Amino acid sequence: MSTLPIDQIKGEKLNGEQRSYLEGFFSGLQNRGIAFGDVMANPAAQPGKPDLSSLIAEERIKHELHGLDSYPRLLEHAAANKAPDKEDLFRFKWHGLFFLTPNKEAFMARLRIPGGQLKTFQLREIARVADELTSGYVQITTRANFQIRLIESKDAPEVVRRIQSVGLHTRGAGADNIRNLTANPTAGVDSHELIDTPPLCHQLGQMILNDRSFYDLPRKFNIAFDGGGLVGTVEDTNDIGLRAVRVMKEETDIKPGIYFRVALGGATGHKTFARDLGVLVKPDEVLKVTSAIVRVYMANGNRGDRKKARLKHLLETWTLDQYLAETEKLLGYQLLRAPLDAAGKSPLEEGRALPAVPHSHIGVFRQKQSGLNYVGVALPVGQITPKQMLRLADLADNYGSGEVRLTVWQNLIILNVPDSMVETLKKALVKMGMHWQQSNLRSGIIACTGNSYCKFAGSNTKGHALELADYLDKRFNLDQPINIHLTGCPNSCAQHYMGDIGLLGAKVKVAGESVEGYHVFVGGGFGKNQAVGRQVFQGVSFESLKPTLEKMLNGYLKHRQPGEGFQTFTNRHELGALQEIFSNEA
Secondary structure: OOOOOOOOEEEOOOOHHHHHHHHHHHHHHHHOOOOOOOOOOOOHHOOOOOOOOOOOOHHHHHHHHOOOHHHHHHHHHHHHOOOOOOHHHHHHHOOOOEEEOOOOEEEEEEEEEEHHHEEEHHHHHHHHHHHHHHOEEOOOOOOOOOOOOOOOOHHHHHHHHHHHHOEEEOOOOOOOEEEEOOOOOOOOOOOOOOOOOOOHHHHHHHHHOHHHHHHHHOOOOEEEEOOOOOOOOOOOHEEEEEEEEEEEEOEEEEEEEEEEEEEEOEHHHHHHHOOEEEEEHHHHHHHHHHHHHHHHHHOOOOOOOOHHHHHHHHHHOOHHHHHHHHHHHHHHHOOOOOOOOOOOOOOOOOOOOOOOOOOOOOOEEEEOOOOEEEEEEEEEHEEEHHHHHHHHHHHHHHHOOOOOOOOOOOOOOEEEEHHHHHHHHHHHHHOOOOEOOOOOOHHHEOOOOOOOOOOOOOOOHOOOOHHHHHHHHHHOOOOOOOEEEOOOOOOOOOOHHHOOEEEEEEEEEEEOEEEEEEEEEOOOEOHHEEEOOOOEEEEEEEEEEHHHHHHHHHHHHHHHOOOOOHHHHHHOHHHHHHHHHHHHOO
16 A cells, blocks of 8 residues: 555545545556655645744634633533633633632623623613622723622523523623723713714723624723713723714814814823824724724734733833824724824814813703703712612613613712602612712722732722712712722732822731731822822721821821812822921821
8 A cells, every 4th residue: 555645635534535535646646756755745735734833822722722712611610610721721701700719719791891880771781690690799881881799600691591582792801892881871862962872882882892802902902982971981091092073173184063083092001091092084984993992902012021011111111193194004094193282282273172071970960952851869989789770770660761871989869850850860869779869988998809809809899989989978078079999919900009098908017917908099099180190108907098098088188289180289298298297297
């Protein structure tokens, strides 16, 4: 029997007919004096897997089996009710499932809720899923989203299925994907808005869901739309921030009307706000432009170092003009140039000043529709129970239009409440243990998950936030709003750098023992008050933090100018002076 120089085609073993044909073919060549014995096989033509040895672990895992293709493994794990290994733990994040080891031997599911918009039937099903298949612990996140926790492996596929059954998703809610898209929670009802952004948000969400290529980014990616409403989206903290503006003056190809300004590279955990790209984008082009911006990042982001993989890091080596040029190559046309001046203003645009409403996500506000109101409901640090969710769905049906909106401030809003029903809704909220009244202290407290459920956190942020709120509320009646952000680790899910007071969790030594504590930052802000907080104290134990914040607020109230806000006060003092003011026992 002759020996063939090949034994497979495209990875498949030769069948009898193929072998017989090739044996005859090569035998004929040999009879003509043509031999192949000394010819080496072409390595490039050999079937087999590519060499992945040079890739970092996460990129290798994605190449070996894409996260979206890991669902059969999820089913296998569910059948055996077993925990995933390290590689599948990473892959399952593509299905919005995060295994909480070593804190808990169970999953957390993060949803995709574009614009934070929910119908009451969706809210009810999420509540039932949380009640029947999890611990019942639900959080509203700083991306206007829900997280539900402590899902056993055996129940994970059913959680995903039931979430999808009501038109929501978990796909791509974690790992190297575009996270939940945010938009103004009062879009469509806010008299101050320039454009209704949720339609764009939902269209982009569908583009992402239906294009597999968007599920292989170098790292996580955030996108926010801001249509100019009273309740903002902190779009300048996102990788792409799209902010609506009104152009009043005509110039060359720019006509009066509503456009979006584009800002890139926000990542406040890395002390960076998004920077304006210097262009104006028409609303009917914004999805195409956003897609191109993402694809430039996909092609050029750092895939060799996870710590330098965000868009922010690419923009440390590229200029904005370079990034814009690459974006325009994909688009095939040039965008409208409209750079901002040194003060961050454009001579073409309307100068807008929204009303100075403290914590505009809480309280009762008139809608642009006559006789209707929206009501911002306070949820302490975003925690909510299934029972409360079901009751809120009833209230939204009975007194509103059957819709709620989640906000990036970890609370929710009920829309379209008639004037005649406002007082009844207020009483119903108070009766169920919730609040509708804005508090200059409590309404501005934000906290990440903390070490109860997150392995990265150094402190119990949510528990500590509630204790601090109670402690300070008994001692102060502030006449100016203040934002206090508690985050458990440098990933800064609660964006401590942009708080008036930012608290970063840390382990602190007290009498030789390691206890939970915080580094303390002051002076952060966003939007027109954009600023990165400065560290004023380091390594303060939580028990010492209570009197420390008390001294800080006392010092502020004693030394401020009339009507001066906390951020303005702290930013006009050097750190040494602040430390002296905040440490004064008197």
